[in-house]
Amino acid sequence: MRTAYKCRAYPDPEQAALLGRTFGCVRLIGNKTLAARHRRWHDEGKPTTYKQTDAQLTTWKKTEELTFLNEVSSVPLQQTLRHQHAAFTSFFAGHARYPRYKSRNGRQSAHFTRAAFRMRDGKLTLAKTTAALRFVWSFEDVDPATLHPTMVIVSREPDGRWYITFAVDTHAPDPLPQVGHAIGVDLGIKHFATTSDGDRLPNPRHLERKARNLARYQRRMARKQPGSANRKKAKAKVARAHRKVRNARQDFPHRTTTGLVRSADTIVIEDLTVTNMMRNRRLAKAIADCGWGEFRRQLDYKCARTGRTLTVIDRWFPSSKTCSTCGHLLKTLTLSTRHWTCPSCRTRHDRDLNAAKNILAAGRAVTACGADIRRQGHALPQSATKQETQPARAGLPCR
Numbered sequence: 001m002r003t004a005y006k007c008r009a010y011p012d013p014e015q016a017a018l019l020g021r022t023f024g025c026v027r028l029i030g031n032k033t034l035a036a037r038h039r040r041w042h043d044e045g046k047p048t049t050y051k052q053t054d055a056q057l058t059t060w061k062k063t064e065e066l067t068f069l070n071e072v073s074s075v076p077l078q079q080t081l082r083h084q085h086a087a088f089t090s091f092f093a094g095h096a097r098y099p100r101y102k103s104r105n106g107r108q109s110a111h112f113t114r115a116a117f118r119m120r121d122g123k124l125t126l127a128k129t130t131a132a133l134r135f136v137w138s139f140e141d142v143d144p145a146t147l148h149p150t151m152v153i154v155s156r157e158p159d160g161r162w163y164i165t166f167a168v169d170t171h172a173p174d175p176l177p178q179v180g181h182a183i184g185v186d187l188g189i190k191h192f193a194t195t196s197d198g199d200r201l202p203n204p205r206h207l208e209r210k211a212r213n214l215a216r217y218q219r220r221m222a223r224k225q226p227g228s229a230n231r232k233k234a235k236a237k238v239a240r241a242h243r244k245v246r247n248a249r250q251d252f253p254h255r256t257t258t259g260l261v262r263s264a265d266t267i268v269i270e271d272l273t274v275t276n277m278m279r280n281r282r283l284a285k286a287i288a289d290c291g292w293g294e295f296r297r298q299l300d301y302k303c304a305r306t307g308r309t310l311t312v313i314d315r316w317f318p319s320s321k322t323c324s325t326c327g328h329l330l331k332t333l334t335l336s337t338r339h340w341t342c343p344s345c346r347t348r349h350d351r352d353l354n355a356a357k358n359i360l361a362a363g364r365a366v367t368a369c370g371a372d373i374r375r376q377g378h379a380l381p382q383s384a385t386k387q388e389t390q391p392a393r394a395g396l397p398c399r
Contacts, residue, residue: 001305003170005142009135009154009162016162018128019154022072023108029057029069030080031101037088050085057081073127075116083111109155117152121145124152124164135164159239175307182266184360186319186352187295189286193256194352196360201256206248207289214241249291257298266309267299268363273315311363323347324357 011019036056037048057077060066069077090096116127122144123132133154137144153165184196192203207214217238224231260267274293278284303310313319321330328344338351 001170001172003168004165005139005147005168006163006165007135007138009133009164011133011162012131015126015129015131015133018072019110019126019156019162021068022076022110023156024104025069025072026076026080026110027102027104027108029060029077030084032060033057033081033084034099034101037084047088050081053081053085054078071128073112073116075113075127076110079111079113105158107155107157109153112152112154114150117149119147119149119152122147126152126154133164157239157243159236159243161243173305176262178265179263181264182268182360182364183260183264184268184356184358184363185260186356186359187270187272187290187292188352189283189290191352192252192290193295194356195260196353196356198353200352203290204248204252205286205289206245206252207285210241210245214238214245217241249289249294253291253295253298257295257302260299261302261306261308264308266311266363266367267303268311268313268359269296269299270317270319270359271312271315272296309367311366313359313362313366317358317362319355319358319362320351322354322358323349324354324361 033053033056036053040046040048057069061069084099087096087099091098112126118125122137124135125132147166147168149166149168151167153167155163155165157163186194188194189203191200193201195201217234221231221234221238224234272292274287277287280287300310302308318329321333322328323342323345325347326342326345328342330340333340333351339349340351341348
């Protein structure tokens, strides 16, 4: 199992200058290779293989105008070609969008494999450097002297902070003890999550709380002269404001998913299409601020690590319109209706809590009999709870 440890780094001026040149060379090679791939595909209609890009890199190094590529380690340059080849493979498979050019104003990174670094007694030495790169270890339960990383990623954020990520192959942790409890989770905007137990997690709205400060910093940066030192300082303040929002967004789903994994053996959620929901111009900003996709990703890998079961029901299952008491299905239910009364059993329902209970019930049906919880309609597979015996028809079957 692959595990990553990310911590702050503090390179000295010489190391910072070398890493800065490495970032520039990585960005240059990535953009030149992307342009060459794009040109060959449109001119000749032929794809470019990794072997061809590697040979092109060797040719570029021998030219007079690109001889400075030999001043940095060749491993990050080759890793850039590998990552770009993987990106194109994912694009042609329909799993990712077309690769884009890299900018010098964004996050910069360089990947070092085992051939380009040395890790001894918890000290890291990169290729082309003589002194160890200083970093602060933040994981108390892991001794850095026992690490044997397969890859080291050095990155620099737009606000000027340096980071090191150690990729390590570790054994899978022991599964958590069983607690004999299952839970359904309904995600929303007003409340980030509502569980079938009745618990509600408020939506922290990280971007909305920081929007005023962020807008003020952006106005200050817009008034500065382009290319001036004051504009660089103002730009760093904008980057720091974005970093605070990003860190808060990452911390909240980590705490939430960890709490869910520890409290239940089975967790049931809906398969939300966040990309399609983002097309709603009125709710796109609020949906993006929630981070449902990141919540799903973290819940997926944490359940796999701890031996929990994550059940994902179909997105078309009418969890909000179905009565969790008697199973009555409403014809319509507007988004503004937060409470409704079942016309069959007269039970008063809270929209989100009722949806969480139905999600849990649907997840149990999937686990028990492999039922397919999908939208009801013509030519669509029926759920196991909705299947009825079809009456026998007289006559011969049609061919």
